[in-house]
Amino acid sequence: MAIWTMIFRKMAKNRWLQLNLWFGLTICVALFSSMPLYSHAILQRTLFKQLQQLQKDQGIYPGSLRASTSISGTRSFDEIRSLIAKADRYMINAPARFGLDAQSYVITRGTQSFRVMPVDASDREKRELNVSGSFRTVSDLEKRVHVIDGRLPDPNRKDGVYEVLVTPKFIIDLKRDLNQEFVYKNKETGKELHLIPVGIIESKSDNIYDQYNVESYNSSFYIPYKQFDHDFVQNQGPLKLSVIAWQYAFNYEQMNIDRIDNYLGQFASINNYFNMRxxxxxxxxxxxxxIATYTEKQEKLDVMLWSLYSPVMLMLAFYLYMAANLIIERQKTEISVLRSRGASRMQIMFVFLIESLLLGALALAAGPYIGVYFTKILGASSGFLEFVQRSSLDVVLNSDSYKIAIAAVCGSIILILVPAFLATRTTIVGHKQQMARSNKMSFWHKTGADIILLGVAIYMLHSFNQRMDGLKALALDPTAIQVEPLMFFMPALFSLGIGLFVLRLYPWLIKLVFWIGRRWWTPALYSTLLQISRSSSQYLTIKVFLIMTVAMGLFSANAARTINGNMEDKIQYTTGSDIQLSVHWDNDKPPPAAVGGGAPPPEDTAAAPKVVTYTEPSFITMQQLAGVDTAARVFRKDDASFAVNGANGATTLYGIDTYDFGKVAWMRGGLLQYPINSYLNLMASNPKAVLISRSLADKYKVKPGDPLSAKWAGLDSANFIVYGIIDYWPGWNPLPAAGDKDDPEVRLPNLVVGHLSYIQNHLALEPYEVWIKLKKDTTSAVLYNDIVKKEIPVENLVDAEQLLIRSKNDPFRLAINGVMTLGFVISMMISFFGFLLFWVLALSGRTLQFGILRAMGISFLQIIGMLLSEQLLTSAAAILFGVLIGNSVSSMFVPLFQLSFSASDQVPPFEIVRQLSDYVQLYSVVGSMIIIGLLILGIRISRMKITQALKLGEE
Incomplete structure (x- = not known):
């Protein structure tokens, strides 16, 4: 009991230190526990959004499951009936096996096809009329179809005539009205089957779950399910069964990524069950x-999260070690006294172990719940230190979170006990000797850790650069790499290594400054320079802390901004404007020939394809759509050809209105030699003027002023004059489909940009796209609604805003933005508390020194100046080093992120993005931390009592 009393008294005595240590442990637990929570929550939401998009894009209910099978003619009727009954029982239990609620369940069955003839058919009709159909049924038929004429069949009719339902198309094919009798005669047995269409039906459109379309089975006679089951399944009727299908609509919102293996396994089981049964x-x-790709996605996301968290983990490890070391340093006298009075090292370690376990238990109690909050912050992040009003992630604590949290606590306790274990070797004499030798070299510099870390980081950087060159040389697609985990860990290693290396040299710089001005320094500055030069190892931890915080903060900001910026630039460049719109043009194009039908056209006809005549829809209507600021006509012909300098080749031909195009087109600065509007103004002076791509100019030795002709199949050439050479153009990809663009053997795409009116007048009028720039603060929904209202026949629409939203919701991009933001915020928090903890304890240890200085006549303002200069030479210097290192790390390592983008699709080219607001935010946070810290330290110094300090000195 005595030992427990001692432990609690000791913890109470050092309550502020213990509170800081508990804070670090709690943040550590929260961070680790948030990883599986975020991975699960973001993939769950992504799966749900992806299934929603599937329904929106393809009109397919994503929760449907359909199993269909033909009926083999080699089996006996009794065997078929038994197998169908077993299959019905098997499928009825499918929802329980999948663990999903069934929104609907549909069974469809059909017979073999047979030829029918009107009972009153004429001789000519008997010869020429060839209409075949089959009996078909759907469970709950009356709930799934809408009778548009006639009535539902009577299943209790006793005269042997089947009353059936047909589709509008089928009643036309039958060439009879409702209530006209038809007959089928079996040539082998001579038996007849009579049927009467009594109703015309269409599919009900208000049920999204069934997805059963009667129009897809036009040649069908629909009868009630019970009647079909009795006459053709339970009893051997006049027709043989042909096909059976079972279709479920599961509630896909209940799909959980934890059960993906079960879903896939059940799908495979159903496949195996029906295979040739x-x-x-x-x-x-x-x-x-x-869902099949989600196991792999989860593994990749988990690896990425570990790599993203690694710099923050490194910071937390530093914080915990520093806090534990400061606590131990404060208690070294007590430890040495206990050792001198016979306490064993294990007994002392047991005391610290109990303290650590108590703090760990408290951290474990609160950490996972803070981890849930961290996860929600991650879900709301759309960029570095940017948050949006996005629907919150569905976060639920699970066993994986607690397992990782317990592992984090255990690892942290071991880290905390390391300085305690080292301190137990110290005797009273050794402790006094260590206090007298405070200028000794740190462990990091003794072991050369800075040189080792720098060497490892530089070697890894070299390896990555070689890999990048190899990818370009081999024309490989690097999208399979996605985001290499080491790309996040390497900068942390490099920052730590270069930071330690700079701090190895920094004390010598301070000594040099001290030596140069030793005759002129004021007493306060003299004391500060002497203190810092002689006790450099004392400040090492806090300086490394600040360097890492600032450096990794800058790297995180630049990395996140670069990834976001390049992805968004790619979408904007590919789309070319806010919206690309293609509408239907009336034309005299012949319908496509039937597959396998008709004779091949003569060779001369094939050589001269028919020129299709198009009717241009009103462009004014496009300009007057709601939300449109500017609209431009953009003609693109991908299979055009050109002739220049006696050579010819394939090209993409653009036709534009220069004035309108300049208003709607998006172009990143720096891609062209001059601003894009300068090229458009140059073209505007001559209707024959064209711009050509650099690839065309270099290969065919074309220069401005040269004549050029262009056309496409079936047309005569039109003459143009080259006015300019361009490297990029909105919506055009200058990179080859495969291979390195710098390889002379690789064929590069060509581009010719001319006036739309000239192309239409001298070549042909063909459909063009409408590029639209929306009004400021106008969403594309306004445009969509107006298109529907005006019934514009849209054939294709590309919306850059929607593509950007999809990109921002990508789980990997969310992870990068969220974790980098969270990591920076956590780094700032622990740096602030670490800063305060270090300086408060440092000042407490120097109470006697400040008291003596005050007794010697140094004013309070001079002591504040001494403290301020000490801060400038330690904390401010560390922040400055952090800025320099952060910029260097960004320049060296951020370019590696282009490995995450496909080389053939990365247009415009990869560019490091730096934004001033990120630097302002970073410096504001760091500056606020330093100012608040100095204010707190100043208040503590102002409250010092010199008499107590001198009395302490006498003792």
Whole structure:
């Protein structure tokens, strides 16, 4: 009991230190526990959004499951009936096996096809009329179809005539009205089957779950399900069964990524069950392709999260070690006294272990819940230190979070106990000797850790640069790499290594400054320079802390901004404007020939394809759409050809209105030699003027002023004059589909940009795109609604805003933005507390020194000046080093992120993005931390009592 009393008294005595240590442990637990929470929550939301998008894009309900099978003619009727009953029982339990609620369940069955003839058919009709159909049924038929004419069949009719439902198209093919009798005669048995269409049906459109379309089975006679089951399944009817299908609509919102293996396994089981059981089978689940990749995505995201968190973990390890070391340093006298009075090292370690376990238990109690809050912050991040009003992530604490949290606590306790274990070797004499030798070299510099870390980071950087060159040389697609985890860990290693190396040299610089001005320094500055030069190892931890915080903060900001900026630039450049719109043009194009039908055209006809005549829709209507600021006509012909300097080749031909195009087109600065509007103004002076791509100019030795002709199939050439040479153009990819663009053997795409009116007048009028720039603060929904209202026949629409939103919701991009933001915020928090902890304890240890200085006549303002100069030479210097190192690290390591982008798709080229607001935010946070810290330190110094300090000295 005595030992517990001692532990609690000791913890109470050092309560502020213990509180700082508990804070570090709690943040550590929260950070680690948030990793599985975020990975699960973001992938869960991404899966849900992806399934929603599948339904929106393809009109398919993503929760559907359909199993269909033909009926083999080699099996006996009794065997088929038994197998169908077993299959029905098997499928009825599918929701329980999948663990999903069924929104609907549809069973469809059909017979073999047979030829029908009107009972009153004429001889000519008997010869020429060839209409075939099959009996078909759907469970709950009356709930799934809408009778547009006639009535529902009567299943209790006793005269042997089947009352059936047909589609509008089929009733036309039958060439009879409703209530006209038809007959089918079996040539082998001579038996007849009579049927009467009594109703015309269409699919109900208000049920999104069934996805059963009667129009897809036009040649069908629909009868009630019970009647079909009795006459053709339970009993051997006049027709044989042909096909059976079971279709579920599961509630896909209940799909959980933890059960993905179960979903895929159940899908495979159904596939195996029906494989050749009744006949040829097919099982389809639209969500399968979406969920099949999620196990791999989760593994990659987990690896990325570990790599993203690694710099923050390094900071937390520093913080915990520093806090533990400061606590131990404060208690070294007590430890040495206990050792001198016979306490063993294990007994002392047991005391510190109990303290650590108590703090760890408290951190474990609060940390996971803070981790939930961290996860929600990650979900709301859209950029570095940028947050949006996005629907919150569905976060639930699970066993994985607590397992990782417990592992984090155990690791942290071991880290905390290391300085305690080292301190237990110290005797009273040794402790006094160490206090007298405060200028000894630190452990990091003794072991050369800075040189080792620098060497490792530089070697890894060299390896990555070689890999990047190899990817370009081999024309490989680097998208498979995605984001290499080491790309986040290497900068942390380099920052730590270069920071330690700079701090190895810094004390010598201080000594040099001290030596140069030793005759002129004021007493306060003299004392400060002497203190820093002689006790450099004392300040090492806090300086490394600040260097790492600032350097990694700058790297995180630049890395996140670069990844976001390049992805957004790629979308904007590819789209060319806010919206690309293509509408239907009426034309005299012949319909496509039937597959396998008709004779091949003569050779001379094939050589001269018919020129299609198009009717241009009103462009004014496009300009007057709601939300449109400017609209431009942009004609693109990808299969055009050109002739220049006696040579010819393939090219993409653009036709534009220079004035309108300049208003709507998006172009990143620096891609062209001159601003894009300068090229457009140059073209505007001559209708024959064209701009050509650098690839065309270099290969065919074309220069401004040269004549050039262009055309496409079936047309005569039109003459142009080259006015300028360009490297990029909105919407055009100058990179080859495969291979290195610098390889002379690789064919590069060509581009010719001319006047749309000239191309239409001298070549042909063909459909063009409408590029739209929206009004400021106008969303594309306004435009969509007006398009629907005016019934404009849109054939294709590309919305840059929607593409940007999808990109921002990508789980890997969310992880990068969220974790880098969270990491920076946590780094700032622990740096602030670490800064205060270090300086408060340092000042407490120098109470006697300040008291003596005050007794010697140094004023309070001079002591504040001494403290300020000490801060400038330690903390401010460390921040300055952090800025320099952070910029260097960004320049060296951020370019590696282009490995995450496909080399063939990265247009415009990869560019490091730095934004002034990020630097302002970083410096504001760091500056506020230093100012608040100095104010607190100043208040503590003002409250010092000189008499107590001198009395302490006498003792």
């Amino acid at each position: 009744l006949g040829i089978s097919a099982v389809d689940m639209p969500a399968k392709n979406s």
